[in-house]
Amino acid sequence: MDLVALLAIQVLYAIASLALISVGLAIIFGMMRVINLAHGEFLMLGGYAAIVATSHGISIWLSMLVVAPIVVGIIGVVVERTIIRFLYGRMIDTMLATWGLSLLLVGLTTAIFGNTTVGISAPLGSIQIGAYRTSAYTLFVIAVAVVTLGAIFAVMRWTRLGLIARGTMQNANMAAALGVNPPRVYAVTFGVGAALSGLAGAVLAPVSGVFPTIGVAYVAKSFITVIGGGAAILSGTVSASALFGAINQIATFVTTPVFGEVALLAAAIVLIRLLPQGITGRFFRRGL
């Protein structure tokens, strides 16, 4: 029974971390059709932002939950204004540009922080589940994911900002004819996507450590989740994370972590073969 509870927590954690690293990409890709190959580096920058802030005496919670999203959000807006906005509608060019940006960011962080893993120890200690112990931080990551997704839903569904974003993404010209300034909406949306990536990178930094090329480890999984999820940003991210996270963690539990990753990738291939439009291409179509 204790083992089941432990496994359940680990599955939830796998789902939560997948959802966290993917949701920023889902917003940027799902709403703006921009394939941001520098997504992994946004996560990496979030990790560094949190670590640098912590080492300057800012509380670790503030560093992770406030500083990292703000820093990476600002970087996102700058990137959108200086690079992305000239490339809307040119998918291949955007991919090239963001790939170049990804290499640049990896190079810059290597030059500044060196090619080593830096870490911050996870706060919160551990909790006892029957005969087993697990890190309380695991539960914190799950909570952050739930709150983040809930907040995105609330903003999209109930605020004017969310309405304008959804309308602009559906038909930018018509939105402009109603007085909305689409370039500003794009900049804000890209910034929000980047900020969420920064948050995810920071929250996962105590678990995985941070090094300049850590983005590579994130970016493939994020893209698989977003593509697997399909058009609807939130229900897509949640459903694909749930599917892939559960498969990954259960396979890991039964065999080894390596097979867990293999199972995730195999599941992704099967899913895309069966549902080329992703999960929300067939289910939850009316979801956000």
Place this chain on the structure above:
Amino acid sequence: MMLDVQGLRTGYGRIPILNGISFAVGEGEFVGILGHNGMGKTTLLRALMGFLPATGGSVQFAGTDVTALEPYRRARLGLGYVPQGRDIFPGLSVQDNLRMGCSKQPGSSETETIETVLDEFPRLKTLLDRPGSALSGGEQQLLAIARCLCGKPRLILLDEPTEGIQPSIIDEIVETLLRLRDSSGLTMILVEQNLDFIAALSQRILMIQKGRITQEVKPDNLHNASLIGEFIGITA
């Protein structure tokens, strides 16, 4: 003058569509634009809204030179646009489509604005929760006009509102627009191929041919079939 267009030229890429359009619209006037396919009617409205850059000439709107302004700035100055094909946001509910129409005055009394507009369009009241894509063509057209009115425009550009719409709703649109003209002093430029519709609404009608305005007629003369045939090649 509400709108003063002088020698407006535009086109798609290097292909010129408008070759020097000049006309003026006074406050409270309903002006129709008639011409057959490919003569530049829709292009004219898109250029007036700012979706196509002017390659020559000028557009003055309510005393402001808007020739080089972006569409959203023209919208904020009071230019309303109901495009051909309606362009309802398919994934937004009717209510949210109307709220998008209130984008110009954020924070202001959105609910009140929508309620006032809905009083003119009672048919929409029962559809508020439906997604825009689930409406019939006629309902979408009413919604497009209502959404435009939510922005409290001073001049509405209305592009072929009767295209593919059942006659009962066409009558409803005519009545609503005439009522709005009398009650709120709305100005409107209407592009249309339906002669009865354009005659019922317009105070004068401009004929457009090969990107130029060639003739102005009174609505009564529209029933003179030979005149129409001569100028635009549509038979009434």
